[in-house]
Amino acid sequence: MKKVIVSVIFLIYFTLGSFAQDIVNDDFVVTHGPYLQNLNSTGVTIIWTTNKPAIPGVILTSKDGTKRFIRNSHEGKIDGGGAFHKVRIEGLVPGENYQYNVNSVQVLKYQAYKIYYGDTLVRKAESFTTPSGKSEKVNFTVVNDVHELSGKLASYLKNGNYADQDCYFFNGDMVNFLQNTDQLFKGFIDTATAYFAARKPFYYVRGNHETRGFLNQDLKNFFDYKDGRFYYSMDLGPVHFIILDCGEDKPDNNRYYYGLADFDTYRSEELEWLKKEVKSEEFRNAKYRIVLVHFPIVKAEKQGYGTKFLADHFGPVLQGAGINLMMSAHIHRNAFYDADKSGFGYPVLVNSNNSFVEVTADNIGIKAVVKDVSGNQISEYSFK
Numbered sequence: 001m002k003k004v005i006v007s008v009i010f011l012i013y014f015t016l017g018s019f020a021q022d023i024v025n026d027d028f029v030v031t032h033g034p035y036l037q038n039l040n041s042t043g044v045t046i047i048w049t050t051n052k053p054a055i056p057g058v059i060l061t062s063k064d065g066t067k068r069f070i071r072n073s074h075e076g077k078i079d080g081g082g083a084f085h086k087v088r089i090e091g092l093v094p095g096e097n098y099q100y101n102v103n104s105v106q107v108l109k110y111q112a113y114k115i116y117y118g119d120t121l122v123r124k125a126e127s128f129t130t131p132s133g134k135s136e137k138v139n140f141t142v143v144n145d146v147h148e149l150s151g152k153l154a155s156y157l158k159n160g161n162y163a164d165q166d167c168y169f170f171n172g173d174m175v176n177f178l179q180n181t182d183q184l185f186k187g188f189i190d191t192a193t194a195y196f197a198a199r200k201p202f203y204y205v206r207g208n209h210e211t212r213g214f215l216n217q218d219l220k221n222f223f224d225y226k227d228g229r230f231y232y233s234m235d236l237g238p239v240h241f242i243i244l245d246c247g248e249d250k251p252d253n254n255r256y257y258y259g260l261a262d263f264d265t266y267r268s269e270e271l272e273w274l275k276k277e278v279k280s281e282e283f284r285n286a287k288y289r290i291v292l293v294h295f296p297i298v299k300a301e302k303q304g305y306g307t308k309f310l311a312d313h314f315g316p317v318l319q320g321a322g323i324n325l326m327m328s329a330h331i332h333r334n335a336f337y338d339a340d341k342s343g344f345g346y347p348v349l350v351n352s353n354n355s356f357v358e359v360t361a362d363n364i365g366i367k368a369v370v371k372d373v374s375g376n377q378i379s380e381y382s383f384k
């Protein structure tokens with residue numbers, strides 16, 4: 001079982017924190033991140049990598065100056081010894097701003113009876129704010145189908161509204177496939193980190209391309225998903241979000257899956273979860289309900305196998321459930337289906353591979369603005 005360790009004995013790190021530098025020595029550096037994951041009103045996960053093995057920790061500073069040093073442990077052992085670091089922090093106060101420094105203690109030797117430590121690297125302070133459970137407003141940006149074109153992602157982020165955004169959704173196909181970690185880091189995580197991800201979280205919705213390649217089975221390790229699943233629900237401001245996992249686009253027996261696809265079974269399990277989810281108190285009591293799913297779930301004549309599976313099985317469950325908006329991707333063009341055109345009674349906004357969407361949900365309603373790579377408005381939609 002995971003345990004969050006808070007210790008006051010690491011005072012030396014606080015001292016180091018006051019002299020925090022990007023690079024303490026040239027040989028031992030943070031190579032990716034830090035980026036925030038799974039931020040909720042009482043917890044956050046911080047992820048980064050170093051070029052050499054290390055024991056990770058986070059120095060967390062509250063508004064009143066109180067400091068905590070956090071390390072995680074599993075089954076009785078403090079996490080660490082590798083180059084990929086993931087620290088979960090719990091016990092945060094809703095609606096509060098925190099500063100943090102990621103702290104990496106280099107491991108020179110990790111043996112049964114001899115462990116040698118090297119330098120301690122304290123990264124510059126970053127900050128984040130936990131969502132307030134009482135907030136009546138949320139602003140978020142949706143990006144999809146970047147397909148590792150990080151320059152395009154940079155344009156979206158540079159030309160988008162950063163200051164007012166609470167979080168970002170990457171709505172699938174951020175990579176072409178997953179064969180090595182560079183596809184994730186160079187493909188989009190490093191760019192996201194450069195623009196926002198050290199201070200605001202992104203939620204990575206799996207598309208069909210994320211299911212391909214040897215590394216696909218490790219995808220979850222590089223992020224942190226609520227409940228440890230690619231499909232889940234969460235509340236932010238007045239919105240109850242439903243995040244769905246679309247699976248592959250072709251039938252499981254397609255020759256290019258080489259007998260390794262089992263998405264019909266998986267989607268059927270997800271469907272059972274969805275049936276319970278739409279009956280939950282959180283879902284029914286929410287002011288707004290927004291679904292994020294890579295494949296648009298609409299009734300249409302010609303559909304790929306995966307899209308049709310969702311339309312045949314998920315659409316009827318969502319129909320009449322009070323969905324205010326579905327946001328989708330995949331088809332690489334902008335499209336909008338009115339509530340009476342989607343076939344399931346909810347509006348569907350499909351974002352292209354050359355645009356991003358900024359959404360505000362507040363007391364007035366939901367407003368979605370679609371912008372091109374230069375930040376020019378393409379279209380605007382309002383939902384009451």
Ligand SMILES: [Fe+2]
Pocket residue numbers: 172173207208209294329330331
């Ligand atoms: Fe796709």
